Amino acid sequence: MSIEKIEVMTDLTEANDRLAEMNRNRLSKAGVFCLNIMGSPGSGKTSLLEVTLDEIKERYAVGVIEGDLATSLDAERLKKRGAEVLQINTGGMCHLDANLINKALDHFDLSKLDVLFVENIGNLVCPAFFDVGAHKNAVIVSLPEGDDKPIKYPVMFARTDVFVINKTDLAPYLEVNIGKMKSDARTINPKLEIMELSCKDRKGTDKWLEWIEKQIDSMPSH
Amino acid sequence: MSIEKIEVMTDLTEANDRLAEMNRNRLSKAGVFCLNIMGSPGSGKTSLLEVTLDEIKERYAVGVIEGDLATSLDAERLKKRGAEVLQINTGGMCHLDANLINKALDHFDLSKLDVLFVENIGNLVCPAFFDVGAHKNAVIVSLPEGDDKPIKYPVMFARTDVFVINKTDLAPYLEVNIGKMKSDARTINPKLEIMELSCKDRKGTDKWLEWIEKQIDSMPSH
Numbered sequence: 001m002s003i004e005k006i007e008v009m010t011d012l013t014e015a016n017d018r019l020a021e022m023n024r025n026r027l028s029k030a031g032v033f034c035l036n037i038m039g040s041p042g043s044g045k046t047s048l049l050e051v052t053l054d055e056i057k058e059r060y061a062v063g064v065i066e067g068d069l070a071t072s073l074d075a076e077r078l079k080k081r082g083a084e085v086l087q088i089n090t091g092g093m094c095h096l097d098a099n100l101i102n103k104a105l106d107h108f109d110l111s112k113l114d115v116l117f118v119e120n121i122g123n124l125v126c127p128a129f130f131d132v133g134a135h136k137n138a139v140i141v142s143l144p145e146g147d148d149k150p151i152k153y154p155v156m157f158a159r160t161d162v163f164v165i166n167k168t169d170l171a172p173y174l175e176v177n178i179g180k181m182k183s184d185a186r187t188i189n190p191k192l193e194i195m196e197l198s199c200k201d202r203k204g205t206d207k208w209l210e211w212i213e214k215q216i217d218s219m220p221s222h
Numbered sequence: 223m224s225i226e227k228i229e230v231m232t233d234l235t236e237a238n239d240r241l242a243e244m245n246r247n248r249l250s251k252a253g254v255f256c257l258n259i260m261g262s263p264g265s266g267k268t269s270l271l272e273v274t275l276d277e278i279k280e281r282y283a284v285g286v287i288e289g290d291l292a293t294s295l296d297a298e299r300l301k302k303r304g305a306e307v308l309q310i311n312t313g314g315m316c317h318l319d320a321n322l323i324n325k326a327l328d329h330f331d332l333s334k335l336d337v338l339f340v341e342n343i344g345n346l347v348c349p350a351f352f353d354v355g356a357h358k359n360a361v362i363v364s365l366p367e368g369d370d371k372p373i374k375y376p377v378m379f380a381r382t383d384v385f386v387i388n389k390t391d392l393a394p395y396l397e398v399n400i401g402k403m404k405s406d407a408r409t410i411n412p413k414l415e416i417m418e419l420s421c422k423d424r425k426g427t428d429k430w431l432e433w434i435e436k437q438i439d440s441m442p443s444h
Binding site: 040041042068069070071073092094121122123124125126129142144145146148149151152153154155167169170173174 | 262263264290291292293295314316343344345346347348351363364366367368370371373374375376377389391392395396
């Protein structure tokens with residue numbers, strides 16, 4: 001007689017994945033490109049969205065789902081820049097999931113949006129395990145975090161499409177090997193798009209903006 | 223008729239807390255001071271331990287439990303500096319817990335140690351919820367992460383004893399308000415000890431080392 005087993009983690013992520021697929025279909029049908037942005041606390045997720053809003057808000061209607069443990073500080077920053085923002089406070093939970101995004105989508109008129117950004121909880125570990133239903137996933141790492149991040153947090157790099165290296169303005173004051181960081185990331189995920197930029201002085205942000213616009217424009221209804 | 227309820231999170235952390243208390247008693251009886259160090263990826267947890275080992279290893283026998291998702295890179299760095307190191311690879315799990323530390327303690331001859339450091343998984347969220355059984359808990363934040371970290375990750379600051387602000391050497395190149403960071407942290411936790419230092423140029427590390435030595439020397443068998 002075999003022993004019955006309940007594998008909780010598998011069941012949980014299976015249910016999450018099904019719901020994520022529903023979110024993705026709903027967004028696709030509405031012609032809204034959705035990008036899930038992940039990264040450590042302070043890596044620059046909100047700053048990257050500020051730069052992005054400044055450059056694209058004249059041409060596109062932008063929504064943001066802002067994940068935070070407790071505050072609305074980032075949501076306020078992005079509202080000021082012209083995005084329609086919905087705040088999710090997780091009360092301590094360490095990642096967003098498809099169920100939260102599913103509920104969040106009800107708060108937007110998707111027919112009026114071109115692009116929806118999800119700013120995930122500041123965490124380089126847990127968010128990687130939970131598909132939220134975005135079309136693409138991005139991870140942002142800032143140079144001061146060190147060049148060993150891809151090799152030490154491989155799941156995140158295996159499951160994202162774009163790797164943004166931020167705070168390149170600080171490179172002269174740090175001992176980091178950007179080449180190693182990039183080659184480690186490509187070993188984990190050969191399809192990864194990698195971009196180096198500085199949100200502070202806006203160097204290198206052109207490539208990022210081009211990529212975003214290409215994604216938005218490639219959605220069916222555009 | 224009332225509805226039965228299972229509150230999983232409460233049960234899990236209750237069991238964890240009981241086991242953590244056992245770990246703490248075991249360490250106290252052996253006269254080993256234990257410090258749990260938490261912080262984001264790249265905040266400087268391993269660098270702080272390198273500095274600490276260089277300064278105290280002549281006088282104290284030091285053990286380290288090194289938590290990582292997949293690699294042994296940090297464990298190797300600390301072994302080189304003279305610590306007895308045990309690696310825990312969590313395979314993706316985002317925090318260490320009392321059960322893992324309980325197993326890890328079996329790998330040390332506690333009668334020969336003076337101090338045991340636990341380097342937790344790089345994560346400013348989840349580790350705060352899981353008491354590992356250390357005598358004290360520290361959180362390390364590096365300046366480039368920004369001055370909004372205490373207010374955005376309050377649970378971590380509410381549950382730690384020491385707040386180390388690292389990478390102060392980068393202050394001239396950043397727009398961060400250290401005063402705000404400290405006062406926000408003290409609002410959340412008025413008992414918090416706060417130290418500013420740079421592991422790179424070793425400025426401000428004296429206060430940290432004094433604090434560590436005081437903790438070690440105050441253990442019963444010393």
